[in-house]
Amino acid sequence: QAEDPEAMPIILKKNHPGTIHDVQAEIRRRLDRGEGGSFLYVVPTKRKMRDVQREFLRGVPGGVAQSFRLFTLETLASELFSLICPPRRIIAGPAQSVLVNEAVHSLRDSLRYFRIPASDRLPKGTAQKLVEVINTFKEKGIYLPVLYAELDDADPEERLKLRDILSIYEAYENSLGDHFVDPAGMLKSVNAAWDPAATPETVR
Numbered sequence: 761q762a763e764d765p766e767a768m769p770i771i772l773k774k775n776h777p778g779t780i781h782d783v784q785a786e787i788r789r790r791l792d793r794g795e796g797g798s799f800l801y802v803v804p805t806k807r808k809m810r811d812v813q814r815e816f817l818r819g820v821p822g823g824v825a826q827s828f829r830l831f832t833l834e835t836l837a838s839e840l841f842s843l844i845c846p847p848r849r850i851i852a853g854p855a856q857s858v859l860v861n862e863a864v865h866s867l868r869d870s871l872r873y874f875r876i877p878a879s880d881r882l883p884k885g886t887a888q889k890l891v892e893v894i895n896t897f898k899e900k901g902i903y904l905p906v907l908y909a910e911l912d913d914a915d916p917e918e919r920l921k922l923r924d925i926l927s928i929y930e931a932y933e934n935s936l937g938d939h940f941v942d943p944a945g946m947l948k949s950v951n952a953a954w955d956p957a958a959t960p961e962t963v964r
Contacts, residue, residue: 791819800829802836809835834943841946844953848941856932856942857887860894863931873924894929898944904930 790798796816803809809830816828831839838850851859861881868876876882882890897907907926914922936942941949 787816788819791816791825792821794821794825796820796825796828800831800836802831802833804832806832806835808832837943837947837950840950840954841941845946845949846938848939850943850946851936851940852943853891856891856895857884859932859935859940860887860890860928862935863928866931867924867927870927871924873921874928890925890928893925894932895942895944897929898942898948901948904933 787799787801790796801812803812809832812830813828816830817823817825841850864871864874864876864882864887874882874886881887897903904926907922907929911919911922911926936945
C-alpha cells in the first residue's frame with residue numbers, strides 16, 4: 761500500500777491480502793506519524809466508534825488530531841450513498857412510523873386484519889412493530905415481488921395478516937418515493953450503484 765499520507769485512504773481489515781499483516785501495528789504507526797486520515801476503520805456500533813476515537817487520540821502525538829475516518833457499516837453506507845446515489849433524505853425511527861401511519865390511513869377501507877382506530881393512527885407499538893417487520897424484510901433482501909409470489913403458499917390463518925402487511929409495505933414504499941430513503945433502502949441503493957457491471961464509471 762502507498763505510504764504517502766496524501767494517497768487515497770485504504771480500508772484496513774484483518775487478513776489484508778497486501779503487505780499489511782498486523783493491522784493494529786500499522787494503525788499505531790500511522791497515528792504516530794500523524795497519518796490518521798490515511799485509512800478507514802469500520803466498527804460495529806456508534807458506541808464502539810467513540811471508544812476507538814479515544815483510543816486513536818491516545819496514539820497521536822499531543823493527543824490532538826483531525827477527525828479520523830471512523831464509520832459503522834450504516835454511516836459508511838450513508839457516506840457512500842451521498843457520493844454515488846441520487847440525493848434523497850434518509851429517514852429512520854419515528855419518521856418511518858409516520859410514513860407507516862400514512863400508509864395505513866390510505867388503506868383504511870381495504871385492510872382486513874388490522875383494525876384502524878377512529879384517529880386513523882395505529883397504536884404506537886403496532887406501528888413500530890410494522891416498521892421492524894418492513895426493515896427486517898428489506899435488510900434480508902426480501903422485497904415485495906418475492907413476498908407477493910409466496911402469499912398463496914402462506915398458512916391460511918396467516919394469509920389475511922400477511923396480505924395487510926404487504927399492502928402497508930407497498931404503500932410505505934410509495935410514500936418514500938424519490939425523495940426519501942430508509943437505512944435498508946440506502947444499502948440497497950449503494951449496492952446497486954456500486955455494481956461494476958452496471959455503473960463502471962462510479963466504481964473504477
